[in-house]
Amino acid sequence: MVFRWDLVLIFVSFKFLQGGGTGGMGVLNNLRSFLWISIQQYTTRTVQSCQNSFLEMFLLKFIFYLAVFTIVVTEWRTKFIRSMNLADNAREGRSVDSLLNFETVKYYGAESYEVDAYREAIGKYQKEEWKSNATLNLLNTMQNFVVSGGLLAGSLLCVHIVAFQQGLTVGDYVLFSSYLLQLYVPLNWFGTYYRVIQKNFIDMENMFDLLREEKEVVDAPGAGHLILHAPHFRGGGADIEFCSVSFGYLPDQPVLRSVSFSVPHGKTVALVGPSGSGKSTVIRLLFRFYDVQAGAVLVGGQNVKTVTQSSLRAAIGVVPQDTVLFNNTIKFNIRYGRVDATDEEIIEAAKHADIHNQIMTFRDGYDTIVGERGLKLSGGEKQRVAIARTILKNPHFVLLDEATSALDTQTERNIQAALYHICDNRTTLIVAHRLSTIIHADQILVLVNGEIVERGRHEDLLNKGGRYANMWEEQLSNKDAERREMEKPSEVTSQKPGVSELE
Numbered sequence: 001m002v003f004r005w006d007l008v009l010i011f012v013s014f015k016f017l018q019g020g021g022t023g024g025m026g027v028l029n030n031l032r033s034f035l036w037i038s039i040q041q042y043t044t045r046t047v048q049s050c051q052n053s054f055l056e057m058f059l060l061k062f063i064f065y066l067a068v069f070t071i072v073v074t075e076w077r078t079k080f081i082r083s084m085n086l087a088d089n090a091r092e093g094r095s096v097d098s099l100l101n102f103e104t105v106k107y108y109g110a111e112s113y114e115v116d117a118y119r120e121a122i123g124k125y126q127k128e129e130w131k132s133n134a135t136l137n138l139l140n141t142m143q144n145f146v147v148s149g150g151l152l153a154g155s156l157l158c159v160h161i162v163a164f165q166q167g168l169t170v171g172d173y174v175l176f177s178s179y180l181l182q183l184y185v186p187l188n189w190f191g192t193y194y195r196v197i198q199k200n201f202i203d204m205e206n207m208f209d210l211l212r213e214e215k216e217v218v219d220a221p222g223a224g225h226l227i228l229h230a231p232h233f234r235g236g237g238a239d240i241e242f243c244s245v246s247f248g249y250l251p252d253q254p255v256l257r258s259v260s261f262s263v264p265h266g267k268t269v270a271l272v273g274p275s276g277s278g279k280s281t282v283i284r285l286l287f288r289f290y291d292v293q294a295g296a297v298l299v300g301g302q303n304v305k306t307v308t309q310s311s312l313r314a315a316i317g318v319v320p321q322d323t324v325l326f327n328n329t330i331k332f333n334i335r336y337g338r339v340d341a342t343d344e345e346i347i348e349a350a351k352h353a354d355i356h357n358q359i360m361t362f363r364d365g366y367d368t369i370v371g372e373r374g375l376k377l378s379g380g381e382k383q384r385v386a387i388a389r390t391i392l393k394n395p396h397f398v399l400l401d402e403a404t405s406a407l408d409t410q411t412e413r414n415i416q417a418a419l420y421h422i423c424d425n426r427t428t429l430i431v432a433h434r435l436s437t438i439i440h441a442d443q444i445l446v447l448v449n450g451e452i453v454e455r456g457r458h459e460d461l462l463n464k465g466g467r468y469a470n471m472w473e474e475q476l477s478n479k480d481a482e483r484r485e486m487e488k489p490s491e492v493t494s495q496k497p498g499v500s501e502l503e
C-alpha cells in the first residue's frame, strides 16, 4: 500500500490558496471552489480505486478527515492568534511610548496613570494569550484524540475482520499495525507543521502589509546621478531653485503656494516667518522627502525628480531642528556623517563644531553613551553633534533648520561659530527663528501662510518697514523685556536693606 501524501499536500496547498482565510476576493474564491470540487472528485476516484483494499481505504479516509479537521480547527483559531498579536503590539507600543516620554510623565505626575494603562494593556494581552493557548491545547488534545481514536478503531476493526470474517489474514493485521506505527508520528507532525506555518503567516501579516505599502517618492526610471558641475550649469545658474512650487501634505490643505526663489552658488539665503508658515517644508522638499504637486525644485540645475535620491541626499547636509541621536557613543553619532571617517577626522569635526572641549569633560570622552535619542546631552550639545557630523559629511549644500528653543547667549555663540565652519563657501539655506542669526544672509525670504511676502537683505527689509521689520521690532522688544526680567532679582536684592530698615 502507498501512503497518499498527495491528498495531504492538496489540502495544505488548498489552505494556502485560501489566502489566510480572509476571503472576499473573487478570483481566489473561484479558485477555491474549483479546487474543492477537484479534491472531492479526486478523493472519490481514489477511494473507489481502493475498494478492494479495506485497509487502504480506511487509512485514506482517516487521513482525509484528519486533514479536514486540522484545517478547520486551525482556521477557527486564526482570530485568536490575530487578536493576541494586536494586543501584544499595543502593549509594546504603550511601554515604549511611556518610557520614551518619561520626562512628560514626571512633569504631569502621571506615573500611576501610566502604570494603570500599562497594566490594562498587559491584562488585555494575557486574556488574548490565554484564548490562543487554550484553543491550541484544545486543538492538540482533539488531534491526539482523533489520531489515537482513529488508529485504535482501525486496529479493532482489522482484528474483528481477521478473527470473525476471515476477510483478512493475520499477516494483513501485522502489516496494518506496522503502518499504524509508522503513520502515528507523521500524522502528528502534519498537525504541528500546519499549525506552525499558519501561525507564522499570521505573525507576518503586519510585515506583508508594510511590504505592500506603496512608496510615495521613487526614483524615476533611468534616473541619473546628480551632477554637481553640469556643463550647462557652469554659466552661473543658481545652485538651488524653487520654481513656482506648490505643495500640501494633504491634497486639500496647501502648505506652500507658488513659492519661487533661488540660491546662487556659495550664497546664503534665510527663510523666516511665523510658526507653521512652511519653512521646514521647503527643506523637506529639497531633500525630496515628498514630491511637489506643482512647479519644480532644481538642485545644480537639475530637477530633483530626475536624479537618484541617494545622489541628491549625498550632496546635501542637513542640521535639523530637533536633533535625534542614536543610543550609542558620541563618536558613533559623529561618525554617522561619514562612516569611514577616522578617529582623527571625528575629533577635527568636533573641534570645528566647538564641542570637542565639552566632550573631553565627560568621564568617557568620545565613548560616552548618549542615551535614547540623545537624552543625556543638552539641546545645544545635541545640535553641535549634528553640526559635527554634517562637517564630517562635507556636503555641497547645507540646509539648517534652526532650533526653536531659545539657547543661552554663550551656547548660541558657540553654535553660530560652529555653523560658520559648515556654511563658509557653501550654498546654504537657513530656516531661522532668531532673526539676529541671519542678518548677514545674502537674501532673506519672509514666508507667511506658504507664500513669500517679502524678500531682500536685512537692511533693505528693515527700511521697507513691512512684515520683517515688525518681526525684528518684536524680537528686539522681547529681548529687552527678557533683559529687564533678568535684572529684576538684583533690584529686589538691592531693596532688601530697605526691609531691614523697617525692622
Ligand SMILES: Nc1ncnc2c1ncn2[C@@H]1O[C@H](COP(=O)(O)OP(=O)(O)OP(=O)(O)O)[C@@H](O)[C@H]1O
Binding pocket: 249, 250, 255, 274, 275, 276, 277, 278, 279, 280, 281, 282, 404
Ligand atoms: N507630516 C506632516 N503631515 C501633515 N501636515 C504637516 C506635516 N508636517 C507639517 N505639517 C503641517 O504643515 C504646516 C507647515 O509646517 P512646517 O513644519 O513647514 O512649518 P514651519 O514654518 O517650519 O514651523 P516652525 O517654525 O514651527 O518649525 C504646518 O501647519 C504643519 O502642521
